[in-house]
Amino acid sequence: MQVNLNGRVALVTGAALGIGRAISLTLAKNGADLVLNDIDRPSAEALTQEIQKLGRRAVMAIADVSDYAQVKRSVNEALVHFGQIDILVNNAGWDKGIIPFLKTDPKDWERVIAINLIGLLNCTHIVGAQMAQRKSGKIINISSDAGRGGSFGEAVYAGCKAGVIALTKTWAREFARDNIRVNCICPGLVDTPLLAKLKQDDLGKKVLERIEQLMLLGLGKPEDIANAVLFFASEESHHITGQVLSVSGGLTFQG
Numbered sequence: 001m002q003v004n005l006n007g008r009v010a011l012v013t014g015a016a017l018g019i020g021r022a023i024s025l026t027l028a029k030n031g032a033d034l035v036l037n038d039i040d041r042p043s044a045e046a047l048t049q050e051i052q053k054l055g056r057r058a059v060m061a062i063a064d065v066s067d068y069a070q071v072k073r074s075v076n077e078a079l080v081h082f083g084q085i086d087i088l089v090n091n092a093g094w095d096k097g098i099i100p101f102l103k104t105d106p107k108d109w110e111r112v113i114a115i116n117l118i119g120l121l122n123c124t125h126i127v128g129a130q131m132a133q134r135k136s137g138k139i140i141n142i143s144s145d146a147g148r149g150g151s152f153g154e155a156v157y158a159g160c161k162a163g164v165i166a167l168t169k170t171w172a173r174e175f176a177r178d179n180i181r182v183n184c185i186c187p188g189l190v191d192t193p194l195l196a197k198l199k200q201d202d203l204g205k206k207v208l209e210r211i212e213q214l215m216l217l218g219l220g221k222p223e224d225i226a227n228a229v230l231f232f233a234s235e236e237s238h239h240i241t242g243q244v245l246s247v248s249g250g251l252t253f254q255g
């Protein structure tokens with residue numbers, strides 16, 4: 001798919017690897033300039049150079065999405081550089097492993113909630129405010145099919161991802177008056193460093209291979225998610241807001 005994002009600036013969180021990297025490259029190839037948020041500086045640096053080679057402008061925004069002050073500082077720096085952010089992709093996410101709930105450590109819940117839920121609150125609060133001022137914006141949240149149907153061994157993560165869906169719908173209602181569209185994509189399993197990490201132990205491997213078998217169209221590629229993000233970022237989707245799209249190879253069917 002080719003759309004025209006010339007003159008648009010996109011901020012992608014968790015941009016350096018996996019799905020975020022594919023989203024950033026896809027948006028850049030379609031004309032957008034990029035603000036690349038991540039905590040992994042070397043990988044973010046490499047991606048910045050790759051995007052600049054495509055002829056687009058790109059800056060890093062090194063910040064932990066779970067830290068409001070870090071996000072604010074990095075967004076302010078990006079705004080000095082670009083003057084605006086038109087597209088926000090809330091992609092950064094994390095899970096510790098495939099662990100049955102009763103065996104999880106409460107200390108780990110906080111980190112999962114901080115990245116997968118508070119991270120979105122922080123970024124949307126900060127970037128959404130300047131979008132509302134400019135009466136223009138697109139916000140695309142990356143949830144998960146785990147948030148629609150639950151996922152064995154991922155209770156807290158799935159709970160956060162369900163929260164991402166509710167945030168999408170609520171923000172779509174609140175922000176429509178400011179000409180901001182908010183939509184959400186639910187991947188199934190996608191071949192990324194996160195998936196490889198979750199498959200490292202025996203239970204993770206077993207559970208995830210079983211889910212993979214249930215994906216009618218097989219394991220997803222990061223580009224599959226990026227193409228759906230591109231659609232929601234484009235003017236072609238101007239009449240769509242508050243929607244949840246599974247890009248999961250037929251893993252789930254929601255009414």
Ligand SMILES: NC(=O)c1ccc[n+]([C@@H]2O[C@H](COP(=O)([O-])OP(=O)(O)OC[C@H]3O[C@@H](n4cnc5c(N)ncnc54)[C@H](O)[C@@H]3O)[C@@H](O)[C@H]2O)c1
Nearest residue numbers: 014017018019038039064065093144187189190192193194
């Ligand atoms: N891979 C899958 O199978 C899958 C399935 C469903 C949903 N998702 C979701 O897709 C999104 C991307 O996942 P992925 O598989 O590409 O993950 P990944 O771990 O491969 O890449 C995530 C990126 O986010 C960055 N990151 C992690 N914590 C961060 C933080 N606190 N602040 C800023 N950046 C941070 C990492 O450094 C990394 O570059 C996540 O929201 C994830 O929950 C992934």
